Structure formats: structure tokens, C-alpha cells
Amino acid sequence: MTNLVWLVPLFPLVGFLINGIGWRKIPKTAGGVIGSLAILASFAVSLGIFFEVKNSGASTTVHLFNFIESGKLLIPFAFQVDALSSLFLLIITGIGFLIHVYSTSYMHEDEGMVKYFAYLNLFVFSMLLLVLGSNYLIMFIGWEGVGLCSYLLIGFWFKNRDYTNAAKKAFVMNRIGDLGFLVGMLLILFNYGTLSYNEFFGQLNGGQVQLSANMYNWIAICLFIGAMGKSAQIPLYTWLPDAMAGPTPVSALIHAATMVTAGIYMIARSHALYNLAPAALNLVAIIGLATAILAASIAIRQYDIKKVLAYSTVSQLGFMFLALGVGAYTTAVFHVMTHAFFKALLFLGSGSVIHAMGGEQDIRKMGGLNKHMKITGATFLIGCLAIAGIPGFAGFFSKDEILASVYAHSPVMYYLALGAALMTAFYMFRLYFLTFTGSFRGTEEQHHHLHESPAAITMPLIVLAIMSVIGGYLGLPAVISEHHTLNTYLGSVVSNFNVHHLEHNTEWMLMGLSTGLVIVMIIVARVATKTPNFVENTGLAKVLENKWYVDELYDAVIVRPLAALSDALDRFVEKLGIDGIVNGIGRLVRWSSDRVRLLQTGQVGFYIFVMVIGMALLFAIRFFGLNY
């Protein structure tokens, strides 16, 4: 089965080609079926690979062909099949399939539906390339591919200028990160002469090439900058909330479950490098923690249902980086998995709500939807419980594992992270209560229109809800069970580094503390939303509503000076300098040719005259001139 791994990205590619080439001709339903089937086929192969890897625990490199062959440099196009990549394969194709099914209904009214499926398949293809690649270059190809698809899908409704601007913003911010990734890759290539994981990590562990600690840190930080862009961390996070301009299933697939976790995958994959770079690891932890807190605080005061979820995603990604930063790599991957379940669920649930509300996204105009949309409401509640960290749901296990690892690393960071987790609980339940309970605040027409979504939408919700519950039991905390399924599974590829195990008493205490506080926060949220009144925010709340004015800050500090500099360069260097030189050359030629032109009198006699003189000169030079 492992040798057939090339089939996994092939199916989405074929789906993309069929839908992408024929998107004008293929009927909508057929396009949706083709797109979904392609992913289903990939999922089937992925399942086979997953179980094979699970049984054998082997790491295989499937070599397809030599991609770049130049002198000593050899970069093969090869796939790495091991526990880490096969887990990601399952997440991508599994959730991808559910979201494809969901999209067949959600996008059915859209004229560009077949094109949409083509993009979606291309995205899945790129994402699979990203996780399957056996070297950084293949990963980078996938990395760029998902960035492109993200751009295309955010700007899918390209007739709206705000949406296309959001797409451009996402693309540009990703490019900044990509530059870091590229520099990191080149540093690796320069120092080790290879980009392949096996060779690179082998050399790192074997220590054939000894670099200064600073060099390890620089390489690690450069790669992390790439992760910052793709996974929306401070300072490059602002594109993700804007990316909500895309269709909701896209937000669920790309901007919650898969693409944004690419950074976590990359760092987990490169753990051997990060283990040697403590400073970079600290930076990852600090950035992750800061992002978790900042994004959570912003989410408290957002009114757009998707914006809340977007900031929640940023915040959760921050948690994952925090886990990576304290060395708990498998914990981060665990959280990636559970987060993929419940965040995809929440996004799809919000899509169902938006669908029912006829495109309305403002939660101030919702309320009481539970009465009309029982399945959506129930699954959304499960998602909220999972992300808030109520015991028994998936989020509890992964988040608690992160918190425990952080506590072992530094209690101060633990309390800050706990704060962010509590804010998560608050804003998620604020969102839930405002949307699904109380009385309806929208227009009469919308109220009349409210209905439960069709099966193609609710089925994925139910599946994801189930996964959001049971997904957590793959990684039971140490106090409950000594056997951590996920850690065992991933053990052949990546294991936690430098994470101290807590005393059982301490761990019980931490779990009790966080659970208790989360329940308190849910009650607070219930009280706060009991009588919703949306007065103008003042003070801190206003700052939060305006996202800490980060966009404005970027605009003032980076965008405007850059625009002014470009303007100045355009005016002085371009117009006066370069244009001056170019035009000056042109003018010089024209001026001199104006004078030389006078020689061409057009009179034949003159031409003969000049010719004779020339002949005389040639003869004179030939016979009496220099002897050569």
C-alpha cells in the first residue's frame, strides 16, 4: 500500500484537471461528484497507508523521480510515508471529503461551483504534496500551492473588491513568511548540501557538520517565519480573519483544519533541528502564547460569526505553537487533529447558520436558532464544548496536555495560557448563546426563511461532532492511562523533547482548576448574553472590537511609509534618474543623428566623391601605412 502513495495526491490532481479544464461545460452536480469522489478515493488509499504504517511503524521514502539534478545537488521528487505524514493524510483527506460533500450543497446556488471544486481539489493536492514531500523543496511546492489556492478561494467571489483585497492581503502576508522559509531552506542547503529530511536530520544527529548554536537558531527562526505566515502568528496573523471573505467551507478546510496547520507540521517535522535551537524554540513559545492571548481577547468583542471563529483559530494555532515551543511536539500534533475536528465542525455549523440566515453573518441579528435548526445547534454545542475544554470532549484532552506541558516548562506561561483558554471558553459560549438561544433578533423575512439545512450539510456536521467527542481518546492524560495512543503511534517519527512529567497530584489539580474555571466562564457568558444589548463599546471593549488597532498600526508603520517611499522613488529615482538616463540616451542619439544626417545629401555625386576619397585613403594606408 505504501508504494501506492502517489495515488493519494494523484486523485485530487485528476479531479482538479477535469473540473478545472471543463468548468464551463460540466454540470454543477457532476462537478461536485467528481471533486468529492477524488477526495474519497484519496481518503481510501490514505486509510490503507495509515493502517499499514500503524502496524509496521516503518518510515518509508517512496522515490518517484529526480526533480533537480545539478552537479552535487540532487533533489528527488519523493514522498515520505511515516506516522506523522500518514496522520496528516487522514486529517486532510477525511475532513477534506466531508467538506467537499458539504460544499456540494452549500455552493449549489453558485454559478462558479465547478470552478470552486477545481480549486478545492487543487488545494487538497497541494496540501498532500506539502505533507508527503520527503524534502523541504517538495514541501515548499505544496506550501506555495496551498497559498495560491487560499488566494484563489478567498477571492472566489472576485466581483467584490473587499474580498479580492482580502485575498491579496493573505497572499502578500504569506509571501513574507515564504521568504523566511526560503532563506531557511537555502541555509540548510548551503550548510548541509541536502534538503531531504532523512539526510538532514541524520547529519544533525550524527553531527558530521558542526555549526555554531547561532546558526541552528537562525535556520530554525527562518523556518519559523515561514510558519508564522502560513499559520497566522504574530506579526503575520492579520490575513486570517480577513480570509473569511471566502466561502465558509473554504474557511473550514483551509483556514481552520488544514492549511494553517502546515506551520505546525513543518516544525514538528523539523523537530530535530529545533531540539538543537533552544532560543528559536523559546521564540516559538513566546510568539505562540502572545498570539493565543491577543487573538482570544479580540474574539471576545467580535460580532461577525466567522470573525469570532477566525480569531479563535488564530488563538488555537497559538496554543499549538506554544506546545511546540515547550517541546511537546506530539501534543501539538494532537491538538492539530482535535482542532481540525471541532473547528471544521464549528465553521461548517456557522456555514449552515449563514445559509439559513440568507447570508447574514452578524450575530447581533441572530438568536434562538436552536428552535429551527436542531442538528446544527446540537453539533455546534458539541463543538463549543470541545473547544472550551469540557472533560470528555476532544479539546479537553489536547488542550489539557498542552497546559500540563507548559506548566512543567514555566508556571508563569501556564497562567497566561490558562487565561487565553478561559477567554476561549467565554467567547465561544457567548457566540453560542447569542446565536442559538434567546429570541430571534433578525428581520421577519429571515425568521420566516429559517430552516434546517439539507442532509449534505448536516451529515458532515454529525460525523465531525462524533469525531470531536471521540477524537480526544487517542491521547488520554497520563493520570488516567499510561498508554497514550497517539504518542505511541507517532513515536517512530517524533516524540516530545525535554518535557517533564508532572506529579499525578499536580496534574489532577491543574485539570480540576481549568475545568472549574471553564465552567465558571461559561456561566459568565450565559449571564452576559442573557439580555443582549448592543450598546456602543467604550474603553477596552472598543479597542478589542477594533482588534487592538493592529491593522491600523500596520498601515501606519509599514504600509504608508512603504507607499511614501515607493512614491518618492517613483518620483525622483524613476522619473528623474532612470527615465532621465534612458531619455537622455535617446535624445543624445537623436541630436547626434540630426547632425550626422546632414552628410546624407542624397546627391549621387557627393557619394561618389566620398567613395573615391575613401578608396584613396585605403590604398594609402595599405601601401604606405603601417606594416601589418
Add this chain to the structure above:
Amino acid sequence: MPVQYYLFLSLALFCIGMMGAMMRRNAIIVFMCIELMLNAVNLLMVAFSKMYNDSAAQIFVFFIMVVAAAEVAVGLAIIVMMYRKVHSVDINILNRLKH
């Protein structure tokens, strides 16, 4: 009789023809001067033919005559045409090459 004499004679004829081409404005005279220059070359060819006792040079003279005859036919046609257009054979009137 040294071959230099023929060399100098044909050179003198050639240069006279060239001076004529430069000094005169009448297109027909210029044309005749060119014929003169061709004949100067022909003379030299024959002299060399004698010197090397080789008839190939004389064949060359034939070909030069052939080309000259063709040239005269076309050239005179052009001059007639030019005269018909501008009622002059002054080569300086034809300075359109400038444009």
C-alpha cells in the same frame, strides 16, 4: 613593352573616367564615364592575358562586356524614364535618397 605601361595607361583612363563621374552632372555623361572605367579594366585584363599567355582573362572581358551591355540597356531606360518625369538629366535633381 613593359606591362607597367598598360597598367599606367588603364589606370589613367580609369581615373579620368572617375573624375568625369564626379565632375559632371549630366546623367548620360556620368554613365559614359562608367563605360570608360569598364574599358580601362578590360584593357588591363587583356594586357595580363598577354602577360600570362592565358585566354581566361579575355573570357572575363567578354563577361564584363555582357554585364556592361545589360547595364546600359537598363540604365538608359532609367534615364529615359527620369527625363520623362522631371525633364532633366541632372543627377542632383534625384536627391530623394535623402528622405
Add this chain to the structure above:
Amino acid sequence: MGVYEIIFWFLTVMALSCALGVILSRNPVNSVLFLIATFFAISGHYILLNAQFLAIVNIIVYAGAIMVLFLFVIMLMNLNADTEPQKNRLVQIAGAVSGGTLLLVILAALRTSTITTLDQTSTDIGLIKNLGKTLFTQFVLPFEISSVLFLSAMIGAVVIGRKETEKEA
């Protein structure tokens, strides 16, 4: 100085003076006549050089056909000394000086070359029989091609020389 030398010098003086006459006479008709005289002198040289056939061809083709064509054209246009366009003096001097310079330069260059005397015994390479053999064996391809050249020149002359009709303009 034998007869040969006398004839040589006579023909040389005649050729040069007639050539000067071509370029100096104001009347184009006189120029043509001077040119014909020059050709006769050159033909005389050909005979001295044992190129009898070329001498005859030169007279028939050049002095006969081509120069008559010139005369026809001149008479057709009714050109004479009065209609002769005049160059200004400066251009004439410049032309004479530059031509003379070229002459002097080449003379100076050839002045020191080794002297080869042509023998005065008659050879038969200039006879029509030998020339014909060479022409139709060694040079048969250029000969054929020259006929194509003639044909195209003929067509060209006809096309250029015909009157333009209204329709074409």
C-alpha cells in the same frame, strides 16, 4: 623605336586625350564621339596585345551598338551644350583633385613593382577558335547564366521604359 612602339604611343596618347575630351566637352554629342574614339584606340591596343577577336567585338558592340544607343538617347532628349547642367566650380575642382589623388596614390604604389616585359611575338590565344573552346568548355555555365542576365535586363528595360498608362498610376 620600332613600329610597335610608335603605334603604342600613338594609341596611348589618342586614348588619353579622347578620354579627357569625353569629360571636358560641354556638348554631350561631342562626348559620345570622343568616347567612340577612345574605344577605337583601346581596340587598337587589343590588336597590339594579340586579342584580335576582342578588338573586333569591342568595336562592334561598344563603339557600334552601345554608343549608338547613347547617341539615340541624347538625340531623343534633344540634349546639347545649352541644356547641359553645370556643376559649380568647387565641386569640379574637388572631383579633379580627389580623382588625381587616387591616381597618384596608385601610381606611387605600383611604381616600385618589378618590370615584366611583354614579348612582341604573336600568340594565337586571342583567336576566335581558342576563345570559343575556352568559353564553351570551361566557362559554359557563366555563359548560360549571362544569357539569363541579358533576358532579364531586356525585360527590365522594356518594363522601365514603357509609358505609364492612366490605369497603372
